[in-house]
Amino acid sequence: MSERLRVIIAEDNYLVREGTRRLLEDSDQIQVVAAVSDAAELLQAVSTLRPDAVLTDIRMPPTHRTEGIEAARQIRRDFPQVGVVVLSQYSDAAYATELFRDGTDGLGYLLKVSIGALDEIVSSLRAVVSGRSVVDPAVVERLVEQQVRQSQSPLRGLTSRELDVLREMAEGRTNTAIAEGLHLSESAIEKYISTIFTKLNLGEERRVSRRVAAVLTYLRDPNGPHAAGGSTDTANG
Incomplete structure (x- = not known):
């Protein structure tokens, strides 16, 4: 068996957070070293515990907008050895574009429906720890659609x-x-x-x-x- 990954979970919903913790730990492949409820706690936990990876929601206190994405990018900048998988219930290409704005290495963007697919979550966490990137197929489809729309935009030729x-x-x-x-x-x-x-x-x-x-x-x-x-x-x- 592969060595267990040390992972921090960030999710403001208590039931989802604890359910995800139990799911990951039951796999015998993940050791959840902390489970926090907001981006500030996440950044502090990463700084203190230096995990292998982080699994974080996008929307967390205080504004419930893109705290998870902002935290993910900061973690990759300050602790490049830590992989980050962002979970979202939205297949919006704009979120993925913002997450990957400074690069894709060590970052993943998955939909929350993936939580039930334990093997997918574990393999995604291992992928980002090794420096690779992971993107949910539904999000890739949205990104492709966005590129097509942009290429056809009547405003494209304006300065x-x-x-x-x-x-x-x-x-x-x-x-x-x-x-x-x-x-x-x-x-x-x-x-x-x-x-x-x-x-x-x-x-x-x-x-x-x-x-x-x-x-x-x-x-x-x-x-x-x-x-x-x-x-x-x-x-x-």
């Missing part, structure tokens, strides 16, 4: 400055107000808007206002800069 102008247009500002806000001349703004219309294929023959059509294109894009974490900045402006 950062053109996106700035379009963002101001979407907020209902006039050319004069946009010029003042971006510290540019009004004639420069008019040129940017004309270029935006051209790149978005909004010709003069359209019955709907080109300005309205441009704003609608911006707002309908699921990966546009108005979306949380979204960015379509592909050229220098």
